[in-house]
Amino acid sequence: MKHLITTLILTLILPAMSLAADPVKHVKADEAAKIISAEKVVIVDVRTPDEFKDGHIQGAKNIDIMSADFEAQLAKLDKTQPTLVHCQAGGRSTRALPSFEKLGFTHLIHMDDGFGGWVKAGKPVAK
DSSP states (O other): OHHHHHHHIIIIIHHHHHHHHOOEEEEOHHHHHHHHHHSOOEEEEOSOHHHHHHOBOTTOEEOOTTSTTHHHHHHTSOTTSOEEEEOSSSHHHHHHHHHHHHTTOSSEEEETTHHHHHHHTTOOOBO
16 A cells, blocks of 8 residues: 555656646747737847847847856846747757746746747747
């Protein structure tokens, strides 16, 4: 019986607890567009300045994940504001999430399909 209870805890309860602890909401471009239009959100584009110049989401702040002062630039932002993070396809922005969490951002939203997904979904692009 004790083994059964332990097994249940390990297979059912612990995974649910780890999901609840994830401070990041993961969305695709369509949901990101709804969030942007519905609430005041800071949009952080972690792509290179050249990628950003070629097209970006209106109002986005470009903070290149590869810059030496990446975390210092992030630290200047309001950590209590909902913050939407993206790159081109989701890889770099996923790698950036621990920096946001370390700095104490409390409402992170990650656009999993990145700017490429935004364009593919036909969302507006600023230049």
